[in-house]
Amino acid sequence: xxxxxxxxxxxxxxxxxxxxxxxxxxxxxxxxxxxxxxxxxxxxxxxxxxxxxxxxxxxxxxxxxxxxxxxxxxxxxxxxxxxxxxxxxxxxxxxxxxxxxxxxxxxxxxxxxxxxxxxx
Numbered sequence: 001x002x003x004x005x006x007x008x009x010x011x012x013x014x015x016x017x018x019x020x021x022x023x024x025x026x027x028x029x030x031x032x033x034x035x036x037x038x039x040x041x042x043x044x045x046x047x048x049x050x051x052x053x054x055x056x057x058x059x060x061x062x063x064x065x066x067x068x069x070x071x072x073x074x075x076x077x078x079x080x081x082x083x084x085x086x087x088x089x090x091x092x093x094x095x096x097x098x099x100x101x102x103x104x105x106x107x108x109x110x111x112x113x114x115x116x117x118x119x120x
Contacts, residue, residue: 050099055092058085068093 002014004021012021015032022032029036045053056066062085064073072089075082 049096051092051095055089055096058089058092061085062089068096 004012004014012023013025013032014020015022015025015035017031017035020032020034022034025032026036026038052068055068059066059068059070059072062072062079062082063076064070072086075086
């Protein structure tokens with residue numbers, strides 16, 4: 001395993017498998033993150049239901065309850081972008097309703113198929 005120094009005097013490692021320069025070498029198999037096909041956990045947060053994180057973030061901007069579909073408070077006097085943010089929240093929540101509707105329809109279809117299978 002080679003340590004490569006850059007012009008900025010920063011040490012880098014050279015991956016023994018692929019030869020690319022990387023910051024971390026994992027000792028389980030002596031390879032970089034790319035070779036071991038490792039991924040960052042933060043990329044997979046909030047992936048189960050698209051838009052849920054955006055709704056919570058927008059609601060926090062307004063100082064409202066971060067849970068989807070909760071009441072949006074009245075506009076405070078000092079908040080200039082309140083109406084635009086509230087409209088984006090409503091649009092995102094409408095998208096969530098559509099998404100949940102597709103899940104319900106899919107589950108109902110699966111139930112019908114399983115019932116039909118067991119009746120044979």
